[in-house]
Amino acid sequence: MALVLSEEQSMLRDSARGLISDKAPVSHLRQLRDSKDPTGFSRDLWKTFAEMGFSGLLVPESFGGSGLGCVEAGVVMEEIGRTLMPSPFLATAVLAASALSRGGSAAQKSEHLPKISDGTLLAALAIDEGAKHRPLRTNMQAVRSGNGFRLNGAKAFVVDGHTADLLIVAARSAGAAGEREGLTLFLVDPNSKGVETERTAMVDSHNAARIIFDNVELNADSVLGEVDQGYRLMEGVLNIGRGAVAAEMVGLSEEVFGRTVDYLKERKQFGKRIGEFQALQHRAAQLYIDIEITRAAVLKALQSLDADVESAGAAVAVAKARAGSTATLAVQEGVQMHGGMGMTDQFDIGFFMKRARVCQELFGDSNFHADQLARLKNY
Known part of the structure; x- marks a missing residue:
């Protein structure tokens, strides 16, 4: 395949560039930083993103999205990089949308994907636990409890974690840290009992959070994909x-x-x-x-x-x-x-x-x- 954008992808790039350069220049990030904005991004601008279809780029058409691919998401991300625009696009429209589309049950897709597409649901992927990215070293425990699981542990560097309405959490339901087998992904409501979220200030003035899970009870419907095969x-x-x-x-x-x-x-x-x-x-x-x-x-x-x-x-x-x-x-x-x-x-x-x-x-x-x-x- 030729390493060039198609005409449609170029049009998407021009559309994203026009909006982002106009509404979110670097001065936009500076203003959010200097005002110590508690959200860390503009919800009005995210609403505009959704109205233009950007939040649903990777959401299947059957759930209200555009059903496009990673190249199109990359086109938008490149324009975000030009102005350093703080946005939940990566966490919600790319990571969460991909996780739910690829691993979600019919009920999970129906509940969450339309909300991601219309911009009303923000989500975050909680994977890392230490100072460096080591997904196989996941040690957060998911112990069977009743018909579900109980989560215990902590996550660090959760992008946009403090504003998320939904968390996608990796935990170890079997095996030991370093093993591929035994990992499971869970959908967690950040307002659940035992979830404590702390916004962490990053050097680049973008959003991240540290999240603690203390005996968080989940039912079996919270599992994303297959148990132990995540x-x-x-x-x-x-x-x-x-x-x-x-x-x-x-x-x-x-x-x-x-x-x-x-x-x-x-x-x-x-x-x-x-x-x-x-x-x-x-x-x-x-x-x-x-x-x-x-x-x-x-x-x-x-x-x-x-x-x-x-x-x-x-x-x-x-x-x-x-x-x-x-x-x-x-x-x-x-x-x-x-x-x-x-x-x-x-x-x-x-x-x-x-x-x-x-x-x-x-x-x-x-x-x-x-x-x-x-x-x-x-x-």
């Missing part, structure tokens, strides 16, 4: 999320590159525009090449996910690893080429550096995915 579903959903985050980092990298090139054309030193200095030209050219290669890798991963989620792991690992290293290079070069003022809070480039750092860690950093690729290729 790893396959979880890994597929995580790969979709990884592809989406990689697309966000492409948008972020390209925006930083564009801003930096504009600055090189304007800033004068020793009577010349600094963009005339060959050393900076070489560095800018190298960054441009890096971004374009990463863009191709990310689009390939998204296309692979749409073709077959189960066999897309290698392509996703390449894309997420490359996107992380490219975004890191882009923001480092951007800050350095802007000189001392690039380090000041008054200048927007620092916001991109902080977001790139968080996206690098989200769902596995470059080292994690290099290791994943090596294991998949039996190195």
Whole structure:
């Protein structure tokens, strides 16, 4: 398949870019941060997102969505990356919608997917428990209790967890930490007795939460997918999320590159525009090449996910690893080429550096995915 967007996908990109650049420039994030907004994103803007059909991109048409694929979700994520827009799109419209569509029962789909599509339900995926992304190390306990389960444990780095109306939680119903067998996904109401949510301040001014589960009682209908067989579903959903985050980092990298090139054309030193200095030209050219290669890798991963989620792991690992290293290079070069003022809070480039750092860690950093690729290729 050609590594270019179709006409329809290009139209979706233009639509998303027009809305996001107009309603959510970087100043929008700055205002939310400075006002210490308790939600951390604009609910009015999310409503507009839903009205334009973005929240239902991955929801099947039979449940009120568009029934599109990961490439289309990646298109929107790339535009979100350009302005650093804080939004529940990743947590709700990508991760939760994918989990429910792929693993939900008929009743679960009917109850939740239409609400995701119309923007009235926010959801979050609660996987990680430590400082690094290690899904197989899940140790949260799900013990059988009556006709259901009792959850005990804690989750960290739950994206948009403090605003979620529904939590999708990974817990160990059998086996030991590190084993693939014995993982189960659960649908949990965050208002249930025993659930305690704490919003955590992230360096990039986006949303995350730490959630504690203390003897949370769930019935059998709360199981998403199959008991003890949740790893396959979880890994597929995580790969979709990884592809989406990689697309966000492409948008972020390209925006930083564009801003930096504009600055090189304007800033004068020793009577010349600094963009005339060959050393900076070489560095800018190298960054441009890096971004374009990463863009191709990310689009390939998204296309692979749409073709077959189960066999897309290698392509996703390449894309997420490359996107992380490219975004890191882009923001480092951007800050350095802007000189001392690039380090000041008054200048927007620092916001991109902080977001790139968080996206690098989200769902596995470059080292994690290099290791994943090596294991998949039996190195």
